[in-house]
Amino acid sequence: xxxxxxxxxxxxxxxxxxxxxxxxxxxxxxxxxxxxxxxxxxxxxxxxxxxxxxxxxxxxxxxxxxxxxxxxxxxxxxxxxxxxxxxxxxxxxxxxxxxxxxxxxxxxxxxxxxxxxxxxxxxxxxxxxxxxxxxxxxxxxxxxxxxxxxxxxxxxxxxxxxxxxxxxxxxxxxxxxxxxxxxxxxxxxxxxxxxxxxxxxxxxxxxxxxxxxxxxxxxxxxxxxxxx
Amino acid sequence: xxxxxxxxxxxxxxxxxxxxxxxxxxxxxxxxxxxxxxxxxxxxxxxxxxxxxxxxxxxxxxxxxxxxxxxxxxxxxxxxxxxxxxxxxxxxxxxxxxxxxxxxxxxxxxxxxxxxxxxxxxxxxxxxxxxxxxxxxxxxxxxxxxxxxxxxxxxxxxxxxxxxxxxxxxxxxxxxxxxxxxxxxxxxxxxxxxxxxxxxxxxxxxxxxxxxxxxxxxxxxxxxxxxx
Numbered sequence: 001x002x003x004x005x006x007x008x009x010x011x012x013x014x015x016x017x018x019x020x021x022x023x024x025x026x027x028x029x030x031x032x033x034x035x036x037x038x039x040x041x042x043x044x045x046x047x048x049x050x051x052x053x054x055x056x057x058x059x060x061x062x063x064x065x066x067x068x069x070x071x072x073x074x075x076x077x078x079x080x081x082x083x084x085x086x087x088x089x090x091x092x093x094x095x096x097x098x099x100x101x102x103x104x105x106x107x108x109x110x111x112x113x114x115x116x117x118x119x120x121x122x123x124x125x126x127x128x129x130x131x132x133x134x135x136x137x138x139x140x141x142x143x144x145x146x147x148x149x150x151x152x153x154x155x156x157x158x159x160x161x162x163x164x165x166x167x168x169x170x171x172x173x174x175x176x177x178x179x180x181x182x183x184x185x186x187x188x189x190x191x192x193x194x195x196x197x198x199x200x201x202x203x204x205x206x207x208x209x210x211x212x213x214x215x216x217x218x219x220x221x222x223x224x225x226x227x228x
Numbered sequence: 229x230x231x232x233x234x235x236x237x238x239x240x241x242x243x244x245x246x247x248x249x250x251x252x253x254x255x256x257x258x259x260x261x262x263x264x265x266x267x268x269x270x271x272x273x274x275x276x277x278x279x280x281x282x283x284x285x286x287x288x289x290x291x292x293x294x295x296x297x298x299x300x301x302x303x304x305x306x307x308x309x310x311x312x313x314x315x316x317x318x319x320x321x322x323x324x325x326x327x328x329x330x331x332x333x334x335x336x337x338x339x340x341x342x343x344x345x346x347x348x349x350x351x352x353x354x355x356x357x358x359x360x361x362x363x364x365x366x367x368x369x370x371x372x373x374x375x376x377x378x379x380x381x382x383x384x385x386x387x388x389x390x391x392x393x394x395x396x397x398x399x400x401x402x403x404x405x406x407x408x409x410x411x412x413x414x415x416x417x418x419x420x421x422x423x424x425x426x427x428x429x430x431x432x433x434x435x436x437x438x439x440x441x442x443x444x445x446x447x448x449x450x451x452x453x454x455x456x
Contacts, residue, residue, distance in 0.1 A: 009324055040268050040269040041357045041378055042268060070388075071385070072381075072384055074385060097358070097388065099356065099358035130325070130354065131327050147270070149270060149403070153300075157269070157299070174406075175406060175407075178402075178403055180433075
């Protein structure tokens with residue numbers, strides 16, 4: 001039974017990769033670069049976007065957001081204040097309430113977005129440190145946000161997520177003075193599981209460090225499509 | 229294909245419930261009550277246990293812990309300082325790195341614990357607000373811990389988790405003075421999805437409110453087995 005289960009999982013991931021490639025072809029044709037934004041619940045992804053997306057337009061980047069949630073549209077409603085194209089994708093509607101986005105779910109949501117009018121699409125994944133890292137959606141780059149309130153051990157406990165990302169954003173640094181939290185130890189743990197990851201220290205609450213995130217997103221938007 | 233997928237999920241949950249009942253029979257025979265402890269990553273489950281389990285012995289409760297993690301034994305190592313029986317269960321070892329515990333995984337770990345010598349077994353689930361709520365493990369009660377750093381909207385975004393629990397512990401209240409966080413709004417959101425849930429405000433860092441958690445655990449340990 002266990003072998004059957006492994007086979008089913010492998011088949012599902014193969015099928016996902018096929019659809020992810022189709023998504024990627026569509027993104028490349030439309031000239032839009034895609035970022036998969038992941039974190040645990042409550043790490044501050046939406047608040048970070050509220051900060052980082054303001055000013056992208058002045059950098060010549062037309063950005064849009066695909067919001068992934070099990071249910072509800074709380075984050076999409078928040079982001080609609082930015083007057084950017086925002087689409088909502090609920091895993092609770094026809095996708096079994098899944099704990100992550102996969103390539104097929106993202107594909108189903110693409111008609112809601114005018115890809116040709118975007119340079120950058122940010123896909124805010126379901127808050128979860130395990131499964132989102134296993135499912136490619138056709139993205140060009142992956143970001144994970146971890147908060148200093150979550151503890152320094154997270155890279156060691158959820159290494160797949162930290163390994164899957166190019167950029168690790170350490171958020172809520174405004175709270176550091178009120179916590180027993182060793183940033184150096186967290187960064188060492190990130191480096192232990194992913195030595196190539198870029199790291200940024202940020203407070204989405206105060207705005208500290210958000211410029212670097214915005215510049216990084218603009219650089220992704222300016223990238224040539226990677227050869228598949 | 230979608231219908232097939234739903235069927236597979238339903239079959240898996242049925243199979244899980246069968247094993248959960250077998251676990252529950254074993255727990256009842258041994259006279260041990262079981263609590264399934266869930267939260268997002270970094271909400272403070274382990275720190276709360278470090279506080280709440282001290283003093284349970286004086287209340288006449290012999291407690292043990294089963295630690296669930298994708299990989300590593302960081303939390304089990306921390307809890308071993310309490311000189312309680314602690315067993316580690318890794319979903320990365322033979323369970324595909326699953327994002328939750330299920331009844332079969334818990335069953336596989338039971339031989340590592342002398343159930344007859346326990347009154348209360350706490351199962352610390354994998355940090356995740358989605359899937360752990362779907363898989364019964366044979367428990368008597370379920371707790372979820374949410375932290376005030378995660379935002380007031382979590383009950384509305386992850387309602388299944390909040391509905392599944394008897395007790396919702398709001399942790400890290402020592403940080404409230406440094407956050408824009410409306411406790412009343414969180415509690416209203418909890419009540420909206422689960423009016424029967426008991427709620428407790430706690431700081432595992434300072435110990436505030438932990439006595440109530442300890443008393444609650446002692447009351448669970450003293451319960452008669454529910455008729456299945």
